[in-house]
Amino acid sequence: MILLELLLGFLEIGCFSFGGAYGAIPLIREVVLSYGWIEEEKLSYMIAVSESTPGPIMVNMATYIGSTKAGVPGALIATFAVILPAFLIVVLLTLLLKNLVKKPAVQSMMGPLKACVAGVILATGAYMILMNCVGSFVKASVDVAAILLAVALAAVYYGSRKILKKGMSPILLICLAGIAGVLIYGWQ
Amino acid sequence: MVDLFFTFLKIGLFTFGGGYAMIPLIENACVTKKEWITHEEMMEITVIAESTPGPIAINCATYVGLKKKGIRGAVAATLGVVLPSFLIILLISFFLDRFLEIKWVASAFKGIKIAVGILIIDAAVRMIVKMKKNVLPVIVLAVAFVAMMLINVFALRVSTIVLMLSAAFAGLSVYLIKRRKEKEVSK
DSSP states (O other): HHHHHHHHHHHHHHHOOOSHHHHHHHHHHHHHHTTTTOOOHHHHHHHHHHHHHBHHHHHHHHHHHHHHHHHHHHHHHHHHHHHHHHHHHHHHHHHHHHTTTHHHHHHHHHHHHHHHHHHHHHHHHHHHHHHHBOOOOOOOOHHHEEEEEEEHHHHHHHHHHHHSSSSOHHHHHHHHHHHHHHHOOOOO | OHHHHHHHHHHHHBBBHHHHHHHHHHHHIIIIIIIIOOOHHHHHHHHHHHHSSOHHHHHHHHHHHHHHHHHHHEEEEHHHHHHHHHHHHHHHHHHHHHHHTTHHHHHHHHHHHHHHHHHHHHHOOOOOOOOSOOOOHHHHHHHHHHHHHHHTTOOOOOOOOHHHHHHHHHHHHHHHHHHHHHHHHHH
């Protein structure tokens, strides 16, 4: 049963994840939480691990969730499911419907669709930070250290763009945040 | 075929940061070095990848493989790009849980969670910067943001798919209305 759930859940993600990996995060979060595959906490750890390991982030998340829920078969099925729609769509578009993407009617949908994805991602990121800093709507718990850390990390991340041409890499930001986490929350 | 597989294996193994980070590498390997596809084709696939769902790296690998060797090439390139991360993550998934029980690792991840939030916001900001600032997209952006915030805060059971389909529908409606008006004018 879990294998079928993984297949359906990740097919859904594969079919509706516009805008690359970060565009998929709100949908992955929604699907994963609604099936109760892993907790909210773990999900953000997993995003960090996916970002810090090579390969497409969406594939990394599918492999991880599949593997923790149902071992190697689960990993295979979830990864297969998340890839399949993208694979088929590109094959279809290239072989049969060469100019579909360029049609004005199709393009007219892309603008608002991308804007919607951007809004949804923004809200997801903002909500994740809010949850860590002031707790959820049901259970408020203000974490001053987390608020300061969020401000400091944002300042360093965006500040680095002013100094260096390309700015710092996301992996470096994750490492800095990890070190700060150990210093703030203790190591024993 | 074998060449396709190993080229994409290398791309899959050495790109951190997901699909967008892969595009320059794919361009370098497939356009400059191997001359499998032209620069124009590369631009075309970038547009297709952005307009279709799914991981961008998969879209690109499938397209290049298909152009070069048909369906079998597409399968070879796609498998190549996925395989390294699949194996690495599979390995990590076996011990991450036990790893998280160590106090300093758990503390580190508490900090990392915040960095992830910033990276997600940054991804959205970059999309907004690139966006055409017409009336409709800006309204859709604002509505989607507010709606998603409400969905999150009150744990509503509304799928983001509904939001995306509504946005696409709004775009199509505006386009059709405009076209009808133009036709009436030209009559």
